[in-house]
Amino acid sequence: MFVVTIKDFKIIPYVRMTRKGKFVKKRALQYVQNQNQLAWLIKVHGKGSIESFPVILKGIVVLKNLRKNADLDNYLKAVQDALVKAGILPDDCLKYIGKVEFIVKQGKKDVLTCFLKEMKTSQVFNHYDHDHQNMCMPSPHCKCEE
Secondary structure (H helix, E strand, O other): OEEEEEEOOOOOOOOOOOOOHHHHOHHHHHHHHHHHHHHHHHHHHOEEOOOOOOEEEEEEEEEOOOOOOOOHHHHHHHHHHHHHHOOOOOOOOOOOEEEEEEEEEEOOOOEEEEEEEEOOHHHOOOOOOOOOOOOOOOOOOOOOOO
């Protein structure tokens, strides 16, 4: 299990950008810089390690200045990107993150709390699709190996 709590750091939500845009667009530059700082903080303050994948990602983002029209998905993506950048997760796809529980709420201070816990075999998805054209997760019911 991996746990991290970071206080007094405002997470900038994910910004859609092109390869060129992240070097020239102001908002994209801010996001990239914020990701570098957040990844470093995750490395410094994180405790524990991940022994196997996929994991359950549980996150709580508390913001003192939360916009009413804020998009939850963009905060989740920012946290996932930072976990990958910090080297805690190899990637943010279904192969490594099997379940997500994520909350963004208003509070008195900016705080990120994140838990990553290995999934039990019984919790892992049996199939991404039944035609096996995409990913098939390990399962006692899986017939991929046959």
